[in-house]
Structures are given as C-alpha cells and as structure tokens.
Amino acid sequence: MVNALSWAMTAVVLAVVVGAVLVPRVAGAAPYTVLTGSMTPTYPPGSLVVVRPSDDITVGDAVTYQLESGEPTVVTHRVVGISYDGEGQRSYTLQGDANEEPDAEPVRPEQVRGEVWYSLPWVGRLGVLFTPGQHQLLVYAAAGGFFAYAAALLWQARRDRRREKAHPAVRPAVEEESRA
16 A cells, blocks of 8 residues: 555656656747736636747637736737738737636737646646746656665665575475376
8 A cells, every 4th residue: 555655656746747847848848837816717816827938829828928028027818819000010909718808918929928728727736836947856856765765676686586585485395296
C-alpha cells in the first residue's frame, strides 16, 4: 500500500513538473500564472496557463498579451473581435470570461505573447510563492531527488541479485516433487 502511494505521488509530481516546466521549454512556450478572476471559470486564479506563439489567432481564442508593448505585465483574456485600421493593421478586442465589458484598449499583434495552449489548475499558486531563483532551485532539487530515488532502486536491485548469487535458495524437495 505504501509502495503504491509512493509511486502515485511520484507520478503526480513528475506530471506537474513535466507539464509546468519541461514541455513549455521544449515546445518554445511560456508558462504564466493567472492572478485575477477575470477568466473564471475557465482559468481561475492560481491556474498556470502555458502559452505558445501563434500567427492564427481567431475570435474565441484565449491569448496572453502585454498591457503595454515591451512591458513585463501580462493579462490572459479571450479574443471577442478582430478589426483592421485604414492601413490594414490588425488589432484585437479582448475580454475576460467573467467581465461584462470588453477591455477598453485594442491590442496590437506585437503585444500578444501567444495563445493559451493548455492550463494546469492550482499549479500557478506554487509559482507565486517562490522567486524565479527559488523556482530554478526547486527544479534542480526535484530532478536530483528523482535521480537519487532511481539510483537507490538500482542499487537495491543489484544488491539483491548479488545476495541471490552468493546464497542461492536450496529447495531440493520442490525439485524432487517436480521430477515425479
């Protein structure tokens, strides 16, 4: 029972680490934490949204965008309209799922960080608790812990094989019964 619980917890932690850290880095995506309730119930506060660049943003897509171009503050809202000015420049009208009105300012394509690819509820809450340096330390510690656990399992299996070779179990009665 304890062994099964250990494996289940390990699988859950591994899945969270893979979904929150590894997949975004490999896929060129970026994780962001939802801090407000403007996208409730789709992305409640504390959700981690993983955003990847997209050139094919349509009405209905949830996107993460910079409030001001070049600034680090971002918001995740849904596209409710796409318009073009007289020069053919595209802009998006965005609105939070829980908001009654669209955002006041249209968003230019260069402000858009990407389209929401997937989300992990509650995982973003962990991200808010730690600084970026602490995040990196936790990732290294988790990876080190998994490697240490795997090394311990391999060492134990090797030790058990050596014991079996050094002290083979003698079962002559079983052998005689199987010959009869």
